[in-house]
Amino acid sequence: MGSSVSHAATLPPPPPPPPAVGLTGVLPPKTEEKGETKVDWLNLPCPVPFEEIQREALMSLKPELFEGLRFDFTKGLNQKFSLSHSVFMGSMEVPSQSSDTIKVPTAHYEFGANFLDPKLMLVGRVLTDGRLNARVKCDLTDNLTLKINAQLTNEPHFSQGMFNFDYKGKDYRSQFQVGNNAFYGANYIQSVSPHLSLGSEVFWLGHQRKSGIGFAARYNTDKMVATGQVASTGIVALSYVQKVSEKVSLASDFMYNHMTRDVTSSFGYDYILRQCRLRGKIDSTGCVAAYLEERLNMGVNFILSAEIDHRKKDYKFGFGMTVGE
Amino acid sequence: MASRVSSKGKGKAARGSRGSDGRSTARCVKTWSTWAMKKAKVITHYGFIPLIIIIGMNSEPKPQLSQLLSPV
Numbered sequence: 146m147g148s149s150v151s152h153a154a155t156l157p158p159p160p161p162p163p164p165a166v167g168l169t170g171v172l173p174p175k176t177e178e179k180g181e182t183k184v185d186w187l188n189l190p191c192p193v194p195f196e197e198i199q200r201e202a203l204m205s206l207k208p209e210l211f212e213g214l215r216f217d218f219t220k221g222l223n224q225k226f227s228l229s230h231s232v233f234m235g236s237m238e239v240p241s242q243s244s245d246t247i248k249v250p251t252a253h254y255e256f257g258a259n260f261l262d263p264k265l266m267l268v269g270r271v272l273t274d275g276r277l278n279a280r281v282k283c284d285l286t287d288n289l290t291l292k293i294n295a296q297l298t299n300e301p302h303f304s305q306g307m308f309n310f311d312y313k314g315k316d317y318r319s320q321f322q323v324g325n326n327a328f329y330g331a332n333y334i335q336s337v338s339p340h341l342s343l344g345s346e347v348f349w350l351g352h353q354r355k356s357g358i359g360f361a362a363r364y365n366t367d368k369m370v371a372t373g374q375v376a377s378t379g380i381v382a383l384s385y386v387q388k389v390s391e392k393v394s395l396a397s398d399f400m401y402n403h404m405t406r407d408v409t410s411s412f413g414y415d416y417i418l419r420q421c422r423l424r425g426k427i428d429s430t431g432c433v434a435a436y437l438e439e440r441l442n443m444g445v446n447f448i449l450s451a452e453i454d455h456r457k458k459d460y461k462f463g464f465g466m467t468v469g470e
Numbered sequence: 471m472a473s474r475v476s477s478k479g480k481g482k483a484a485r486g487s488r489g490s491d492g493r494s495t496a497r498c499v500k501t502w503s504t505w506a507m508k509k510a511k512v513i514t515h516y517g518f519i520p521l522i523i524i525i526g527m528n529s530e531p532k533p534q535l536s537q538l539l540s541p542v
Binding site: 218220222223224225226228230256257258259260262267268269271275277279295297299304 | 514515518521523525527529531533538541
């Protein structure tokens with residue numbers, strides 16, 4: 146019958162899609178990315194800066210371990226301007242030639258001022274013994290940035306300073322460094338594929354007539370980052386970080402020094418939870434370390450740091466509090 | 471300073487006319503740049519933190535002077 150055929154031909158409109166539940170309504174729909182999109186070789190992403198090539202591994206494996214008491218108070222006067230007061234009482238390690246560790250008990254108060262603008266960042270810290278740590282970052286143009294890093298002391302010939310000029314291109318970054326002791330360095334990193342970037346650096350140390358060249362490669366996807374670095378100073382450094390979930394990542398690191406025939410490797414974890422951040426690592430030198438930052442309240446953080454070196458029988462425990470953003 | 475002046479004099483006499491002008495200007499530049507770096511280091515050492523505080527106190531919205539000194 147005509148009417149039933151026409152009814153069958155005109156299909157009823159498809160039912161409306163079910164209302165989005167939870168996260169599916171918030172996240173963008175999943176695009177078929179599994180190897181189907183063509184790589185746009187002319188539009189590669191900008192790589193990370195050369196000195197941050199191992200930043201995920203460094204963040205997970207090298208927290209700022211300390212021994213003693215640490216108290217940091219940051220007071221914001223303004224959106225951009227803040228002052229910080231910091232007290233430290235404990236032992237600091239002095240590098241020594243022999244295998245014994247030399248610890249010197251120190252106590253200091255550090256006053257700091259920060260000015261953070263999108264275009265200009267000024268950070269200064271001064272200690273009770275007169276040492277000044279200064280950092281300046283200034284965006285001269287959209288792509289050119291000037292960074293200055295300086296540690297000035299009252300004793301002559303112990304101050305250090307470094308000027309960095311960074312240029313950011315579409316899919317590359319280059320940097321030129323000038324430092325005290327006639328130090329000149331340059332590095333360049335380029336994205337060669339959406340996941341892989343290669344870089345190299347050269348440096349020249351005037352006062353000791355030393356020069357060096359190094360190469361680095363970084364491969365990263367959403368879930369993992371693998372980096373490798375080789376330098377003519379005889380250092381080979383590899384690292385691998387796997388993001389197991391939103392909250393957990395595992396990192397491992399390998400370093401070989403050809404001059405001293407030193408091999409070190411470490412393995413660590415990084416748990417970023419809602420109220421705390423816990424990082425732990427174990428080393429091939431027999432060193433186990435952990436660092437906990439617990440958020441007690443809005444802006445109040447409690448810090449615990451522990452480092453146990455079984456080989457040297459060196460045990461370092463520290464606790465502290467950080468108040469303010 | 472005395473030793474530097476005397477070595478300058480000896481250098482000039484020994485080398486005679488062989489590019490002595492070039493050498494003395496290079497030495498002058500080096501002396502002046504070292505002097506400038508020393509002064510810049512002292513100025514930065516004492517003036518960097520006050521500079522940040524001045525720039526910060528003049529940024530918008532202007533904070534009060536009492537906020538600078540009180541611990542709250």
